[in-house]
Amino acid sequence: MTIPALPTYTMPAAEAFPANKVSWAFEPQKAAFLIHDMQEYFVSFYERDSALMQTLLSNLVALKAFCKANGIPVIYTAQPKEQNMADRALLNDMWGPGLNKSPELQQVVAALAPEAGDTVLDKWRYSAFQRSPLEHMLKELGRDQLLIGGIYGHIGCLMTAVDAFMRDIKPFMIGDAIADFSLEEHDMALKYVAGRAGMVVSTAALIGTAQQANPPHSEWPEVLTRSGLLARIARLVEEEEDEFDPEENLIDYGLDSVQIMSLITEWRKHGVVMNFVQLAETPTFNHWWGLLEQALDNVNKEVQG
Structure with a gap:
């Protein structure tokens, strides 16, 4: 019933x-x-x-x-x-x-x-x-x-x-x-x-459909640059940047699913689509940045093409 x-x-x-x-x-x-x-x-x-x-x-x-x-x-x-x-x-x-x-x-x-x-x-x-x-x-x-x-x-x-x-x-x-x-x-x-x-x-x-144009890579907002994203995540997990290990598991650092979804949402505002499951499979900063770099390159190719 x-x-x-x-x-x-x-x-x-x-x-x-x-x-x-x-x-x-x-x-x-x-x-x-x-x-x-x-x-x-x-x-x-x-x-x-x-x-x-x-x-x-x-x-x-x-x-x-x-x-x-x-x-x-x-x-x-x-x-x-x-x-x-x-x-x-x-x-x-x-x-x-x-x-x-x-x-x-x-x-x-x-x-x-x-x-x-x-x-x-x-x-x-x-x-x-x-x-x-x-x-x-x-x-x-x-x-x-x-x-x-x-x-x-x-x-x-x-x-x-x-x-x-x-x-x-x-x-x-x-x-x-x-x-x-x-x-x-x-x-x-x-x-x-x-x-x-x-x-x-x-x-x-x-x-x-509502995001037909995106800036070139050099003009991406802070959260879509390597240094900016590193600073953002370090703040979220309350860790000093110079002590933050980009190969460590971000979940172990204390990053939670709500914070991850907030990042995904912010990226999507700029036309960069990332999937939660992709990020959760290997939750390290270096892996995430590799995925983002590829996504940014794809967006730039679409804009230029």
Whole structure:
């Protein structure tokens, strides 16, 4: 009756996404970003340190930062921690008492905590539009595109996308910024949206559409230079630069996942896309700088070409 413990799987890459039936152009000035049900309760059914969850959180944090930088409203859905039987209705039959059993897990995960200016909507049914002012809000804001990320892909994310489509709001499901009960159900949600109700896009592609130009390597900001990044990480782990060993494990130094995702988000603001899993595999400064150098070179080649 309740949600089972959920297995981990590899987040689908953009190359594996289904072909979209439509070719809508993403327009930041017409879009809003929905972070769907990323509450501690729903996330708790996954292994928090799994590559799937770290990739999901990394991409959602990057997308939120991108939206903030581009004036795109950020909207959350979150179930209330107290729901009476009448409010839950048939959800009781399908899922049991839900959050009523664990009200302490009602908050959105810390890495994505709502900020001033964000909107948090009470969530009552699979679709974020049901019993909520979401459609009215979007119309008031002049937004007819909805970016969707969060959990669970084949339930609330899919139903919200379909509901948006039926209200003439263009849904963009971010295929590597949702997670699901299984890879099969994740793929099913993407296939349905791509073929019947909207577009499936990747985090990198979405962010890249609004970042067509980047400075040459010599003009990168401090956090994308070797000396600047070394100074930043040394400060984060409260270590003197001259005593910092670039070959030592940064996790052992005390660098945590939230700090890593903050770095990834800052890099993405400048068009440099890095993956949490890549960094976590070999968490040393020298390895990270090697990955960044390669990414910076690739961006410069794209700009020059």
